[in-house]
Amino acid sequence: MTMDRKGLSPDQLKEMYRQLLYPRLIEEKMLILLRQGKISKWFSGIGQEAIAVGATLALDPDEWIMPLHRNLGVFTARNMPLSRLFMQWQGMQEGYSMGRERSFHFGSPEHHICGMISHLGPQLAVADGAALAYRLNETSRVVLAFSGEGGTSEGDFHEALNVAAVWDLPVIFLVENNGYALSTPVQEQFRCISIADKARGYGMEGITIDGNDLLTVYDTIKGVRDYCIRNQKPYLVECTTFRMRGHEEASGTKYVPDALFDLWAQKDPIAQYEQQLLKEQLLTEDEIASIRQTLKQQIEAELEAADSGSTLIIDTAAELDAVYAAPAITALPTVTDEMPATEKRFVEAIRDGLYQSLERDAQLVIMGQDIAEYGGAFKVTEGLVAVFGKERIRNTPICESAILGAALGLNLEGKKAIVEMQFADFVSVGFNQIVNNLAKIHYRWGQAANVVIRMPTGAGVGAGPFHSQSNEAWFVHTPGLKVVYPSTAVDAKGLLMAAIEDPNPVLFFEHKALYRSISEPVPDEPYVVEIGKARRVQEGTDIAIITYGMGVVWAEDYAAAHPEISVELLDLRSLQPLDHAAIRASVKRTGKVLVLHEDTLTGGIGAEIAAWISEHCFSMLDAPVLRCASLDTPIPFNTELEKNFLAKQRLEQSVEELLGY
Known part of the structure; x- marks a missing residue:
C-alpha cells in the first residue's frame, strides 16, 4: 500500500523522522545513565513518541501545550536544548526550575509549555484559561492539553471538558490511552467502549486514532486544530498506544501480560515509520544509520555541556525571594484622608x-x-x-x-x-x-x-x-x-x-x-492600601488586642463599653504577609497581648502570632499571650448555639483574665 504522505514534502517527512527518533535515543541514553546511578528516576515514554512529536509539530510554536511526564517529544520538538533539559532532570540550578522541581514538572513561557503538577488533572483547566485568553483576544490559536487514560477518571477532567464546551473554547484534549494507569488497567477505570465516547456527553466532537502512527497523529491534530479555530469549539482526541516500560523504571512491568509486549512491539512507532520511509525510497538504510549516529553524537555533546554546569549554591535568601513574584509597580496612589x-x-x-x-x-x-x-x-x-x-x-x-x-x-x-x-x-x-x-x-x-x-x-x-x-x-x-x-x-x-x-x-x-x-x-478615586501593613485602630497602654475582620468590630465595641481600660487595637488587615513590626510595637506599648479571631482556636492564625511574639518579644511581655477564638466545633445553625460558638462570647472573660496577671 502506498504511503499517505498527508501533503508533506520529502524533506518534511525526513525531518519528522529525526524529530521522532531523537526522544527515543535520549530515553535509551537515560536508561543507561539510570542503571549507572547517574540519574535518580525516569518516566519512560518509549513506545508513545509519535503522539507527543506528531501533536507538537501540528501546532504553531506560539500555541500553549500542557504536557505530562511522558511527553519528552513535546520538549524536543519545541527545540529545547537537551543540555538544559538534563540539568533540569538532575536538579541543577541551570535547569528550567533552578533545582526546585523534578523531571518535567516545569514550564517555559518562551516555548509555550506549561508545566504539570503530580496531580495530573489540573493542567486541563489551565488549558481552558489560556484558550479563553485566545478567544477574548480574538487570536486564531488553540491550546493542547495532554491526559492519560487514568486521568480521565479525575473530577478535573470532567470539569475542564465541561467548561471548554460551555464556553466554546479552542482546546484540544489529547488522551494517551496506553491501557494502564500505573498498574490499573482500563477496565478498572471506565466502562465506556472508548474514551472518545465521553466527548458526546459534553457536547463536543471526539475521535479515536492510532497513536503509534506519526502521520495519523500529525494530520489529525492539524485538522482538529483548524476545526477548533474555525468553530471556536473544543475537541477530544484519544490516541491508542502502549508504553514499553513501567510507569517509572522502579515500578517494573510484571502486571502486564507478555503477549501485550509482543503485540505492541510490532506497532513500534519508530520502526513503522522507518519502514514506510524505506518503502517509499525517501530514506535508505545507510541514511537511517547516519541519522542515528548524528543524533547520538548530538546527545553526547549536549550531556557533556550539561556536565559543565556550575556547582549547586544554596542561598536561603534567594529561595525565600523566589516564593513570590516581585510586587508590581502601580500608578495608583495610597489612600489619604484628603481624597474626596x-x-x-x-x-x-x-x-x-x-x-x-x-x-x-x-x-x-x-x-x-x-x-x-x-x-x-x-x-x-x-x-x-x-x-x-x-x-x-x-x-x-x-x-x-x-x-x-x-x-x-x-x-x-x-x-x-x-x-x-x-x-x-x-x-x-x-x-x-x-x-x-x-x-x-x-x-x-x-x-x-x-x-x-x-x-x-x-x-x-x-x-x-x-x-x-x-x-x-x-x-x-x-x-x-x-x-x-x-x-x-x-x-x-x-x-x-x-x-x-x-x-x-x-x-x-x-x-x-x-x-x-x-x-x-x-x-471616590482609585487607590491602594498596601498589603502586609497593619492598621492601628486606637492606641492604648493596658492591653493590646490583635485581630482582623469581624474581630475588629467586636474589639471596638468592647473598648467603647469599657473606657476604663486603655485598649491598644491592631487590625492586621493582611494575614500573609504579617506586619511583624506593627505587632512588635503593640507588644512593646502594652506588655499584654490578646489575639482575637473568629476562626476556631486550634491551628488558627492566633497560634502563629502568639508563637512569634513569644520567640521575638518575650522580654516585653508582662503576661502570657492569650488567644480568644471560636469553639473547636463546626459552626451550628441555631443562632443561639452560634452565638455561644463565636469568640465574641468569650472576649470579656479573656480580657479580664489577661488584665489579672
Missing part, C-alpha cells in the same frame, strides 16, 4: 474597587457562579455586566477547581483574573488548584499567578456549618499565597485594588456580616 470621599457601605466599596479596576485594565476578567445578571449571591457584582459585558463578567458552571485553574491559564497570556467563591466554604473543592498550582508556580518556574480569589466568609448570620466557616488559616500555611482580610469599607476597596495589582495569588476574605452593616466615607 462618599459614604459607602462595605459591599459598595468592594463593588467600587471592582468597577474601577475593570475600567483601568482591559485585561481583567471576573469569573464566578451567578455573578453576571444576578450579581452574585451577595449582589457584590450587581450592575457590572451591563457595563463590561458577559465576556469579562463571566458566569461559570458549578466547578470551582476548573475555574481556579482557568484563572491561572488566563495569566499565561498576560491577563488578570478575579474568581468569586459563592461562599468561602466552597473553596475546598478547588483547594488543589490554589495550594499546589497557583501558590507554587512562581517558585517552580517563575510564572506569575495574578489571581484574586474573593471569599465571602464568616458566621453571625445563622447559615450553619457549610456557609459560615472562617477558613483563612488553611491558606496562611501555604507559601506563595497572600491572604487579606479587611474590616472597613476603606480598606476593603484599597486592599482589593492592591490585590488586583499584585502578581501573586491573593485570597481576599470579605465578612458577609460586614457587607451592609458598616459604612464610612470611601475615597
